[in-house]
Amino acid sequence: MTAIDTPPRLDTAVRLDQLTKTYPNGPEQVAALRGVSLAVRPGAFTAIMGPSGSGKSTFLNVAAGLDTPTSGRVHIGDTDLTALSADAVTRFRRRNIGFVFQAYNLVGHLTVAENVQLPLLLDGRRPDPRWQDTLLESVGLAGMADRLPRELSGGQAQRVAIARALVTRPTVVFADEPTGALDRRTGDQVLDVLRGTAKQLGQTLVVVTHDPSVAVAADDVLFLADGLLAGGLVAPTTDQVVARLVELGR
């Protein structure tokens, strides 16, 4: 067995060292991340906040292995993602990392159940029907397994995306504005599902959000500004978070 197949169980679930990411923009280079270092302990719920264009989404994509950093290292457990080939990262990702995208990102012609099973299917594993039922029930979609995405509401679709991110029992779950397109009530439900399952399965949860009410639910809040970490709060209140954001937005 290689390191890829061993579930990482160390004192850091996610460790980032001096991450930079630059994009070509015409003749110039735009730096989205300019040296971000961070360690997340297993089982923690971390929220990442920051003004628009601060590099939040880039940060999350690079940390989850969806994008490669220009320099720096990404460790998930004891696996160095930056040392793996693109296909090896993909295989590691679909076994150990769950990702909830900003938009719903369901495959339109696949049913709810098929969408949820996709990561297993791609990994050549047989879906466990009991686990699937448990998941769909815990995200409140029991009995909707055979619906098509267009027959779902926005909140329901986002909950399918959460079930898909959890179906492989990943050790780390990343979520990019999971409640961004939802109303308050649905957003709260979605967040509860995400947090509840993570707690139940002992998963590490990293969520990018601009919503202070999501951030206060987190153990830690980290702020990004101009591609750099700009401090953090432990078990914050809404007022603290808002004050900090206002400060960064100036």
Place this chain on the structure above:
Amino acid sequence: MWSFARSAVRANPASFAGSFLVVVAAAALLAANGVLMESGLRADAPMLTTVAGSFAGTAVLVVVLVVASTFAAALRRRTEQYALLRAVGATPAQVRSMVTAEVGLVFAVAAPVGAVPGLFAAHLFTPLLASGGIVPEGLDLVVTPLPVLGALALLFPTALLAARLVARSVTSVSPTAAVRGTAAEPAGLSAARRAWAVVLLVSGLLLAGTPFVLPGLLGSAAGATSAFLLISAAALAGPALVGAAARRAVDASRTSRHAATLLALLNSRGFARRLTTAIVPLALFLALGTVQTGVNGSIVDAAAAQLRTGVSADAVVTAPGSLTPEQVDAVTTTPGVEAVLATASVPAEVRTDPDDDLGGLAWEPSALTALSGDAAGLVDVGVTAGSLSDLTGPGTVAVSAESLFATGKGVGDTVDVRLGDSETSPTIVAVYDRGLGFGDYLVDAVALPEPVPAAALYVRGPADFAVAGLEVLTVDEYVDTTVSGAAAQQELGTVLLLVLIVFIAVAAANTLVMLTSARRPELALLRRVGATRRQLTAMVGVESAFVAGTALVLGTLAVLPALVGVAYGMLGTAVPAFDWSVYGALAAAVVLIATAATLVPTRLTTR
């Protein structure tokens, strides 16, 4: 509206480049064909009119089907944008006129780019026309704007109709339903579409049966057309057929753990319409090539068979070119030769429409076979009425049963024949069956205004003798040379068929490239959910195998009735008249196009 259309073209270059390419090719093809037809009519070269006219029949069917399918594929990927426009306040009428403007814009640019070179490309055929004896040496083709207008009048409404049908899925429902509906395809076919598919299927099968009722060339020509009706039926019923096949395959492989196969089948189930637009041109490609070569092959085989049974001479004498009267004398006076029948073929025109003077169209180019000598015991043309012994002197003619079909004429009636400038109306003295082998009209050589050198002598006597400068052949050898000569005469037809097949191949490949590159978001999503690049390539590979396989099955099923009918009508057997080498080459091309045109864009998209 025009500025909207212009920016749509700018924003969707891939989708428009494909339609552009196909319109350019279609306009060039129709314009070149139009020049040939017009030149035939104006320059009074009836043979050219006939060849170009019969090609035009096939070409128009093919081009209409291909252009419609290309525009449908190009605009289907844009339904999302139209749905969005509906949502922000565009009325259905506005969406419709937007579609019209876009199609119009493509035509305004593409049609001249294709049609003008097409007008002049027709000249490339001139050497072939002259060498095939279809036009006199030195005939100049007539170039007028008419073929371009004709091509446009045909292509524009076709493209517009196809585009409007796609837009209808957006304009006929509420804006929200339109936006929601674009993520996946609607299930099922409309009742009208179902009905049309059934009508086309039934009429295709009936048409394929014509040769069983009406043997000979006419019946076979009608039977061959059935392939197009059946392909059109498949195009209409395609989504249902493809969807059903994919659903069955998905259920069968549910337990499979091969992700790429299962995903590919799930995609085929979900995008049956998309796949149909890819499958139909490929099936058409296979069907057209197979049916045309099969029919041509059957005609040549049937002619050969008629000659082989009809000629009972001991030897056939021919010469390069034709025989001089002295050579004919030399053969006749050869010791042991008991009887000689000389034949020659003279181009002539025969009036086919007695009532109406349609200019050049009432007279059909044909040929008279001039006989000199006694046919009895040398050739048997299969006389069914009258007698060849009455074929003496001017004013008599023997006619094949087929050329009299539906005219109601028989022995004792007259036909109008034009030889050069002289017009005559000889009386029919005999009707016979073997017109393919011996020609449709037999006359006594003395009936011709001026003597014609013999092309072949049928000889009773010794099977083996020698005369300087002449070839003495057995009947089988003679049949073989005649058959290969006939094949050479079909050269123009073959070249035109090849042009048409290449056109379909380009359009089919273009549709596949267009459909594959439109899947960028879907492929990107699968990559993010955890598909490796190799899995995506394998998935698309399975899909292209599904496309190629379905195209081969549909194409083959569509031509099968036609080829069975033609084989029965021409040869009296029920063994379908496949030209296996052509069929094999076309099938290989289908697989190649399906694979290359999907895998290359996929690799590029997922890089």
